[in-house]
Amino acid sequence: MTGLLKWLRWGCDGVESYSLQRKIFHVNVAALIAILSMAFFAVFNALTGNPALIRSNLLQIPFYFIVLVVPWLNRHGQAGMARWVLSLSITTAVSTNIWIANGSWLDLHFYFLLFALVGVVFFPIRQWASIVFLFVLNASLFIYCEYVGVKPDPTLFLLGENMTTMFRSAFVSTSLFTLLFITWLGEYVANRNERELEELSGMDMLTHLPNRRRMEQRLAETIAVSERTGQRGAVLFLDLDNFKPLNDEHGHAAGDLLLQEVAQRISGCIRKMDMAARFGGDEFVIMLSELGQEQEGARQRAAQVAEKIRIALAEPYLLDISSAGGDRESVKHRCSASIGVEMFVGGAMSEADILKRADAAMYQSKEHGRNKISFHEEKRHVWDNPELPTVV
Ligand SMILES: Nc1nc2c(ncn2[C@@H]2O[C@H](COP(=O)(O)OP(=O)(O)OP(=O)(O)O)[C@@H](O)[C@H]2O)c(=O)[nH]1
Known part of the structure; x- marks a missing residue:
């Protein structure tokens, strides 16, 4: 073949x-x-x-x-x-x-x-x-x-x-x-x-945010800088909750509008030096850099930004869509996001590991009822420490 x-x-x-x-x-x-x-x-x-x-x-x-x-x-x-x-x-x-x-x-x-x-x-x-x-x-x-x-x-x-x-x-x-x-x-x-x-x-055509490839490159660069400066950073992995029903009820175009609005809201919550990317589907990743050298302070700053994003995304969406007959109608839609956070400093972890952990934390948020923020917990997963039993 x-x-x-x-x-x-x-x-x-x-x-x-x-x-x-x-x-x-x-x-x-x-x-x-x-x-x-x-x-x-x-x-x-x-x-x-x-x-x-x-x-x-x-x-x-x-x-x-x-x-x-x-x-x-x-x-x-x-x-x-x-x-x-x-x-x-x-x-x-x-x-x-x-x-x-x-x-x-x-x-x-x-x-x-x-x-x-x-x-x-x-x-x-x-x-x-x-x-x-x-x-x-x-x-x-x-x-x-x-x-x-x-x-x-x-x-x-x-x-x-x-x-x-x-x-x-x-x-x-x-x-x-x-x-x-x-x-x-x-x-x-x-x-x-x-x-x-x-x-x-390097760009996602729908939302005009950077795409996965671009984010991975930037994350690798930020890790390298962090290794030199000791500045901590965070990766927020975000997945919209119950996004599929919007597509099913009002069509793909309505879903696209919502994704564009989500991209704008996320961009409005972060600093210029940070970066938000669309990973595909209803998944977004936000990288926060230079959160300080002190562990607890950096964690708090990351939690504040994640909370700001969670609240911004939970606000109702007014989507201006065309009906089958060609008329325009406004659809009010509510949607939330589940967010997983992984902190990083220096080059102890590769960008792939950081993303994997933030993704795993996002699944914790889903499991705990959605519209939540979870930090990746050390030693929770087998890959953190193969000698320890997995804690569920
Ligand atoms: N409108 C639109 N839909 C998309 C796009 N890419 C993926 N999707 C749809 O996004 C949905 C993502 O699925 P899920 O994340 O499993 O759906 P969900 O309802 O959010 O489920 P939970 O994440 O478990 O809350 C699928 O229905 C895809 O068809 C896109 O570019 N535009």
């Missing part, structure tokens, strides 16, 4: 633009689909024993080789050539089949509809003339076959009625299914690229 994925990604590595990478990937995937479909129908054709269909199988042989060249061209930096080879060879393969054997009798020309549309998937939008050319070429071929018609080889009429219906349904449905698959694949890859970009940019 990884070998196949590597083959499908031939030519993508080293291409800077995500959009071009996507086009190259689609061309390789389409080449694979073309080869598999030709092979699939070749087996069917052979099984019928019909002379016209067997002749069409033989005529398709060169196209297997031509289409196989496509990923190879991509791999050698010839993405433009690969697009044209694929686009023209699939149209020619189907045309040959229609004019030499099938005619328009078996509805194979529905593939021209697919080819008319996939230009937009293969070519960058700025090459609009190529997209339009492929559209006009394939759409004209489809219209000609559908309304003027191409006579099939007379031996094709020897196929029984059932077999004819089966071929027709197969050609129409596989061409439409391929279109659906390629469109879905485009969406899937675009979404994945968006997530990757978000990750790289």
